[in-house]
Amino acid sequence: MKPYHQVAIEDCGEPLVELPADEFARVDPHPYAVLGAPYGDRSPFFVRQGVLERLRLAQANLQENCPGWRIQIFDAYRPIAVQQFMVDYTFQDLVRSHGLDPATLSEAQQHDFWQQVYQFWAVPNYNPATPPPHSTGAAVDVTLLDASGQPADMGSPIDELSPRSYPDYFAPYADPTSDRYDPTRAIAHQNRQRLATALQSAGFCRHPNEWWHFSIGDQLWAWLKTSDRSALALSNSACANLDDAMDNANLRVVARYGAV
Ligand SMILES: C[C@@H](N)C(=O)N[C@H](C)C(=O)O
Numbered sequence: 001m002k003p004y005h006q007v008a009i010e011d012c013g014e015p016l017v018e019l020p021a022d023e024f025a026r027v028d029p030h031p032y033a034v035l036g037a038p039y040g041d042r043s044p045f046f047v048r049q050g051v052l053e054r055l056r057l058a059q060a061n062l063q064e065n066c067p068g069w070r071i072q073i074f075d076a077y078r079p080i081a082v083q084q085f086m087v088d089y090t091f092q093d094l095v096r097s098h099g100l101d102p103a104t105l106s107e108a109q110q111h112d113f114w115q116q117v118y119q120f121w122a123v124p125n126y127n128p129a130t131p132p133p134h135s136t137g138a139a140v141d142v143t144l145l146d147a148s149g150q151p152a153d154m155g156s157p158i159d160e161l162s163p164r165s166y167p168d169y170f171a172p173y174a175d176p177t178s179d180r181y182d183p184t185r186a187i188a189h190q191n192r193q194r195l196a197t198a199l200q201s202a203g204f205c206r207h208p209n210e211w212w213h214f215s216i217g218d219q220l221w222a223w224l225k226t227s228d229r230s231a232l233a234l235s236n237s238a239c240a241n242l243d244d245a246m247d248n249a250n251l252r253v254v255a256r257y258g259a260v
C-alpha cells in the first residue's frame with residue numbers, strides 16, 4: 001500500500017476516449033504492445049474524457065512557450081492485466097541485467113529486486129478501492145517533440161529504474177554559476193521543466209519519482225493535492241471541474257476515476 005491509497009474513490013463514470021492521432025504524437029509502435037502485453041480490444045492511447053480536455057490545454061500551454069513543440073504520448077490507459085504483465089517483465093529484465101536467473105534468486109534478492117520495481121511501477125491491484133493509476137484512465141506517460149518533430153533530450157529514457165528518472169535529477173547541473181554546470185544536462189533539466197510546466201498548468205500532478213508520469217483525478221493526484229497546502233486554501237465551491245473535486249469543507253479529497 002502507498003500512502004495515496006488511503007484516498008477515497010468515487011468514480012465519476014466518464015468514458016474512456018481515444019487520444020486523437022492528429023492532435024497528439026504517439027510512440028509507435030507502442031512499447032508494451034510490442035512485448036506482447038495483453039491489451040485485448042483496448043488501445044493504450046485511451047484516457048478519460050476530462051483527461052483528454054486537460055491534455056489539449058497542456059499542449060496549448062506548451063505551444064505558447066515553445067511554438068511548434070508537441071506532447072508525445074508514450075502510454076496512457078493500461079488494463080490491470082497489462083500492469084501485471086509489465087511489472088513481471090520489468091522484474092525479469094532487471095534480474096537478468098544483473099546476470100542472474102529469476103528462478104534461482106534467494107528471498108533477500110527477490111525482495112531487493114521487487115523493491116526496485118515497485119519504486120517505479122504501481123502494484124497490479126484488482127481491489128477497486130486501490131487501482132493502479134494507469135488503469136483508471138487518468139494517468140499518462142509523456143515526453144516532448146521539438147519544433148522539428150525530433151524527441152527532446154530529457155536526460156534519460158522513460159521507465160529507466162534509476163535515480164536519473166527523478167524529475168530534478170539534473171537540477172544541480174543547470175545553474176550556470178555553479179561548478180557543476182553542464183550544458184547538456186542543463187538542457188535535459190530545462191526540457192523536463194517545460195514538460196512539467198505545460199502539464200501542471202493544465203491541472204496535472206507529476207509522480208514524485210518519474211519525470212514522465214502525470215495524472216489528474218486519480219488517487220495519487222488527490223493525495224499530492226492534499227500535500228499542497230495552498231490547495232487546501234481553495235474556496236469550498238461546488239465540484240464543477242477536476243480542481244474543485246476536493247471537498248474543502250472537511251479537508252477530504254476524493255479521486256474521481258476508478259479502474260475501468
Ligand atoms: C513505470 C511507469 N511506466 C509507470 O507508469 N509508473 C506508474 C507509477 C505506474 O505503474 O502506475
Ligand SMILES: [Zn+2]
Pocket residue numbers: 134139140141212213214
Ligand atoms: Zn505512468
